[in-house]
Amino acid sequence: MPAPGAYRWDLCARLANQVQVADERAALRTVEQVWRMIAHGSASRGFGEMRLRMVQVMAIANRGAYAGGADPERLLENVIEVLDEFARAADESALPAVARAAVSRLVALVRIGVSPQERVARAAVDYVRRHCTENLTRRDVAASVGCSASHLSRALRRSTGRTFKQLLLGERIARASALLRDGARRVTDVAFEVGYGDPNYFSYAFKRETGVTPTQYRRSHAPRAR
Numbered sequence: 001m002p003a004p005g006a007y008r009w010d011l012c013a014r015l016a017n018q019v020q021v022a023d024e025r026a027a028l029r030t031v032e033q034v035w036r037m038i039a040h041g042s043a044s045r046g047f048g049e050m051r052l053r054m055v056q057v058m059a060i061a062n063r064g065a066y067a068g069g070a071d072p073e074r075l076l077e078n079v080i081e082v083l084d085e086f087a088r089a090a091d092e093s094a095l096p097a098v099a100r101a102a103v104s105r106l107v108a109l110v111r112i113g114v115s116p117q118e119r120v121a122r123a124a125v126d127y128v129r130r131h132c133t134e135n136l137t138r139r140d141v142a143a144s145v146g147c148s149a150s151h152l153s154r155a156l157r158r159s160t161g162r163t164f165k166q167l168l169l170g171e172r173i174a175r176a177s178a179l180l181r182d183g184a185r186r187v188t189d190v191a192f193e194v195g196y197g198d199p200n201y202f203s204y205a206f207k208r209e210t211g212v213t214p215t216q217y218r219r220s221h222a223p224r225a226r
Contacts, residue, residue: 008037012057015103016064021123021145024107031057031103035096047092054095058082058102065106068122069114078105120145121159124152125167132171133195138164173209176202180218187214 011034018027034057042049062075085098110119123145128136141164142152156162162170176194179185185193191202191214206214 011037012060015057016060016067017123017126019061019064019103019106019110020068020126021119022068022107022110023146024104027061027103027107028100031061031099032096035099039092050092050095051086051089054099055083055086058099061103061106065110067126068110068119070106070109071113074109074112075106078102078109081105117155118159120147120152120155124156124164125160128167128171132168132175133193135195136168169205169209172196173206176206176214177210177217180214181221183218183222187218190214 011030015027015030015034018030035054038050038053038057042053058079062079065075066072082098082102085101086095089095089098114122124141127141127144138149138152142149145152147155153164156164156167160167172194176190179190179193180187187203188199191199194202196202196205203214206212206217210217212220
């Protein structure tokens with residue numbers, strides 16, 4: 001348990017991801033963890049701060065639902081309802097129930113908004129984007145989103161038009177491009193940072209995707225002296 005006043009906001013990011021993929025059971029477990037963290041961390045500041053913190057958590061979960069394809073108008077209705085329920089809470093004991101109900105509604109909105117296959121694809125894209133610099137395999141990503149490797153491939157192909165390898169390559173090249181535009185790193189360092197053990201293969205893959213070598217790309221995007 002964190003010390004009073006300390007918060008693990010990575011739990012909120014986890015909650016948003018779970019809402020995004022409509023994993024209600026996991027999301028409800030996480031919101032309980034978040035509540036215990038806030039109740040402990042804000043104990044000395046009282047009910048008012050606990051309520052504000054929980055409103056903040058629900059705002060983060062709401063973004064997860066939006067990323068998961070929930071209808072924006074219905075999300076707005078849910079926000080209004082949540083704010084009203086928090087405002088009517090008489091004391092801190094009412095807050096976790098309000099949060100659980102809000103999370104369940106968000107998950108329901110995600111389930112209405114997109115097909116199961118689309119949810120798998122979106123969750124996979126999000127996972128690859130966050131972990132593209134690691135030694136990822138299709139099986140790793142499938143396990144992270146709760147499906148088989150073959151189902152993941154079908155979902156990605158149907159929803160994005162790309163294979164897993166194309167998705168991973170695209171995210172790595174996008175990350176590498178941002179690092180190269182900075183101009184402060186060597187091409188070899190960039191290759192290692194985005195998950196390539198062989199800088200020569202990185203240069204080959206980068207040119208195949210962009211039409212120029214990493215060195216040419218960095219040179220063309222170098223900040224110009226004024």
